Amino acid sequence: MKLTENQLLDAYKHMRDIREFEERLHVENTTGDISGFIHLYSGEEAVAVGVCENLTNKDYITSTHRGHGHCIAKGCDIHAMMAEIFGKDEGLCRGKGGSMHIADLNKGMLGANGIVGGGPPLAIGAALTAKTLKTGGIGLSFTGDGGSNHGLTFEAMNMAVVLQLPVVFIFENNGFGEGTGCDYAVGSKDIAGRAAGFGMPAEKVDGTDFFAVYEAAKKAIERAREGKGPSVIEAITNRFYSHFEGDPGLVRSKEEIEYIREHKDPLKIFRQKVKGQVSEEKLDQIDKESQSLIDDAVKKARAAKNPEVSQLYTDVYVSY
Amino acid sequence: MSKKSYRNAIKEAIEFEMRRDPTVVVIGEDVRGGHGAKNTEENKLEGFGGVLGVTKGLWTEFGSERVIDTPITESAIIGMTAGAAATGLRPIADLMFMDFFGVCYDMLYNQAAKFRYMFGGKAKAPMVVRGMIGAGFSAAAQHSQSPYHIFTSTPGLKVVVPSSPYDAKGLLTQSIRDDDPVVFCEHKLLYDITGEVPDEDYTIPFGVANYTRQGTDVTIIALSLMVHRANEVADKLATEGISVEVVDPRTISPLDEEGILESVASTGRVVIVDESAARCGFAHDVAALIAQKGFYALKAPIELVTPPHTPVPFSNVLEQAWLPSAERIEIAVRKVLEV
Numbered sequence: 056m057k058l059t060e061n062q063l064l065d066a067y068k069h070m071r072d073i074r075e076f077e078e079r080l081h082v083e084n085t086t087g088d089i090s091g092f093i094h095l096y097s098g099e100e101a102v103a104v105g106v107c108e109n110l111t112n113k114d115y116i117t118s119t120h121r122g123h124g125h126c127i128a129k130g131c132d133i134h135a136m137m138a139e140i141f142g143k144d145e146g147l148c149r150g151k152g153g154s155m156h157i158a159d160l161n162k163g164m165l166g167a168n169g170i171v172g173g174g175p176p177l178a179i180g181a182a183l184t185a186k187t188l189k190t191g192g193i194g195l196s197f198t199g200d201g202g203s204n205h206g207l208t209f210e211a212m213n214m215a216v217v218l219q220l221p222v223v224f225i226f227e228n229n230g231f232g233e234g235t236g237c238d239y240a241v242g243s244k245d246i247a248g249r250a251a252g253f254g255m256p257a258e259k260v261d262g263t264d265f266f267a268v269y270e271a272a273k274k275a276i277e278r279a280r281e282g283k284g285p286s287v288i289e290a291i292t293n294r295f296y297s298h299f300e301g302d303p304g305l306v307r308s309k310e311e312i313e314y315i316r317e318h319k320d321p322l323k324i325f326r327q328k329v330k331g332q333v334s335e336e337k338l339d340q341i342d343k344e345s346q347s348l349i350d351d352a353v354k355k356a357r358a359a360k361n362p363e364v365s366q367l368y369t370d371v372y373v374s375y
Numbered sequence: 376m377s378k379k380s381y382r383n384a385i386k387e388a389i390e391f392e393m394r395r396d397p398t399v400v401v402i403g404e405d406v407r408g409g410h411g412a413k414n415t416e417e418n419k420l421e422g423f424g425g426v427l428g429v430t431k432g433l434w435t436e437f438g439s440e441r442v443i444d445t446p447i448t449e450s451a452i453i454g455m456t457a458g459a460a461a462t463g464l465r466p467i468a469d470l471m472f473m474d475f476f477g478v479c480y481d482m483l484y485n486q487a488a489k490f491r492y493m494f495g496g497k498a499k500a501p502m503v504v505r506g507m508i509g510a511g512f513s514a515a516a517q518h519s520q521s522p523y524h525i526f527t528s529t530p531g532l533k534v535v536v537p538s539s540p541y542d543a544k545g546l547l548t549q550s551i552r553d554d555d556p557v558v559f560c561e562h563k564l565l566y567d568i569t570g571e572v573p574d575e576d577y578t579i580p581f582g583v584a585n586y587t588r589q590g591t592d593v594t595i596i597a598l599s600l601m602v603h604r605a606n607e608v609a610d611k612l613a614t615e616g617i618s619v620e621v622v623d624p625r626t627i628s629p630l631d632e633e634g635i636l637e638s639v640a641s642t643g644r645v646v647i648v649d650e651s652a653a654r655c656g657f658a659h660d661v662a663a664l665i666a667q668k669g670f671y672a673l674k675a676p677i678e679l680v681t682p683p684h685t686p687v688p689f690s691n692v693l694e695q696a697w698l699p700s701a702e703r704i705e706i707a708v709r710k711v712l713e714v
């Protein structure tokens with residue numbers, strides 16, 4: 056399967072936007088103008104984008120506490136995302152959700168999630184809707200290696216098989232859940248193999264390689280769309296930063312991180328792979344565009360209005 | 376005595392009890408913190424000890440047999456804790472953010488809390504579940520709640536909500552020695568406050584309120600972070616000659632009914648400040664108690680100061696407006712004084 060130049064540029068643009076967004080948040084976070092927890096996705100871009108390039112707005116994804124990359128890959132508005140992280144009224148969730156809860160249902164983004172394991176059960180719900188209403192869409196969850204151990208995740212996988220739901224479970228294995236290594240916390244070292252035990256196809260891919268993720272996701276997503284049931288993909292990847300911004304980050308040495316940045320960077324790998332097919336100038340141009348897009352988003356987010364205190368009482372199911 | 380932080384007071388209680396009693400173990404995600412740093416029994420590299428560093432140092436002293444890092448599997452953590460408690464250990468489970476009780480509540484609510492009664496007194500569950508509560512950190516709706524009212528409404532659970540380093544150490548020591556399941560709620564905004572804490576171990580009995588301010592005109596009843604806000608208001612109003620008593624029950628199950636009613640009897644005016652919930656929360660429970668048993672002492676209707684009945688918002692301005700403030704408490708005090 057060969058991607059057109061436009062498809063390749065589109066994928067690169069999404070990955071570059073995520074990278075710029077995250078690198079910039081890393082810097083902005085030190086200014087003290089962003090409050091709350093920030094979990095960065097840098098280093099994992101090929102997973103979100105490799106998967107989401109196969110999806111449309113009819114398909115719903117669920118995400119994690121490390122959700123910015125999934126949001127951008129799913130097409131959420133970057134200005135509104137940035138404003139949300141700054142807690143502003145123009146934010147995607149009007150400042151009520153923040154980094155860990157960004158959602159845009161019009162784009163099929165069912166929310167980042169502060170609860171590990173919260174996503175997979177919601178994704179099978181979206182899959183149930185798609186199946187019942189015959190929308191042609193699917194449900195898809197992004198979960199970490201840490202979340203792969205969670206009871207909620209196991210229950211969702213089993214249910215998906217029992218009900219033959221159009222859903223794909225993506226496990227982003229970046230080696231850690233907070234400060235605990237998956238070599239310690241995952242009993243069966245092979246997350247995909249364990250998932251296969253629930254009775255569905257499960258594949259392990261190189262999560263630093265956009266093309267590997269893209270192809271595996273395409274297969275799984277098509278299978279779901281054709282009514283053939285759920286599947287699992289375990290993508291092996293790396294996060295460049297600590298668990299959250301400001302954590303002591305003891306889990307890896309500087310050298311390990313330098314090595315990852317040099318040899319496991321999905322953007323560098325992508326550029327090498329498309330040599331001869333896409334010109335360097337076009338990719339450089341995207342780099343520049345991303346940079347100014349994020350600059351602009353930060354500027355506007357800073358200048359944006361805070362929500363009115365009266366909004367405290369809006370958007371609850373029950374009000375008094 | 377020396378000054379210690381709330382964080383260190385908590386750690387000291389655990390540390391002392393682990394030294395004293397070999398059946399005390401700590402169980403939770405990242406309680407050791409930094410397995411990824413390749414810390415082994417041999418090299419003893421210290422991890423960060425939980426997200427906010429409360430259990431830092433325990434693993435290097437007690438090793439992996441007693442400071443147990445777990446996968447992210449709350450139901451299994453609390454279930455294992457309950458099973459171990461019923462069979463001879465005194466485990467302390469770390470739920471990290473108390474909000475996560477939602478994914479494992481059955482193990483507390485239908486299992487641990489019911490063992491003793493349901494098995495006709497033949498079992499006990501001497502366990503502690505520690506967790507962070509509280510807003511003010513912009514941690515948004517799923518990491519900022521104070522669900523202690525939900526634990527309190529479950530028969531069989533004891534619920535502790537300390538407001539000072541001194542109380543934290545004494546109450547946690549008591550919790551670990553107690554034979555019932557205890558839910559121990561630590562406010563994340565209090566970890567860095569300091570106060571006098573004895574170097575040796577001591578316990579504070581459950582069900583004994585602490586009067587953090589003595590006064591004659593109004594009683595404020597508050598827990599945790601709200602005690603500090605109430606004290607602030609009491610100190611401010613004292614300069615105007617208004618005498619405010621602040622009662623911190625410290626444990627809400629059991630609740631020091633007498634201590635509360637005594638204060639109400641002497642002042643006749645009550646403000647209850649509570650971060651847990653605008654409906655069916657701690658404030659409503661205490662208000663009902665006073666209406667039932669202290670009604671004739673009242674000179675004015677009881678005032679409640681709580682957050683609105685909404686999830687906790689992320690945005691700093693909204694979150695600050697959500698949390699009961701000293702200003703709102705002061706307004707409530709002036710209101711009960713007007714009658």
Ligand SMILES: Cc1ncc(C[n+]2csc(CCOP(=O)(O)OP(=O)(O)O)c2C)c(N)n1
Nearest residue numbers: 121169170171199200201202231232233475
């Ligand atoms: C139910 C629940 N338990 C614990 C946490 C705290 N927590 C947040 S992220 C995280 C680690 C998740 O690791 P993983 O799933 O591997 O995702 P990664 O951070 O590596 O992307 C933990 C333990 C939580 N948010 N929810």
